[in-house]
């Protein structure tokens with residue numbers, strides 16, 4: 001049907017990474033930009049829609065890394081199998097990032113754990 005075709009086309013054009021309205025990104029850390037590139041890669045491979053909802057904007061905990069441009073919140077397509085998807089993202093980002101599934105959104109922060117060994 002014509003409607004289905006148009007919907008399919010529309011969906012195709014929304015796949016990938018998008019910025020939600022009101023996302024403030026002035027002062028974003030380059031380390032976080034790298035995380036967004038890795039996130040985009042995963043989006044494309046899994047045909048997922050990801051919408052960034054907060055970087056520096058929004059209300060967060062007092063010492064939140066959002067305020068230093070080192071954290072991002074986003075929402076993902078509900079059709080995605082969430083747990084393995086988040087696990088895959090966490091594996092790709094490695095130990096210098098924390099990935100937290102907050103239920104209504106997913107949070108990534110650049111949080112290097114400097115310590116023993118180096």
Ligand SMILES: [Zn+2]
Pocket residue numbers: 060066071072073106107108
């Ligand atoms: Zn957050």
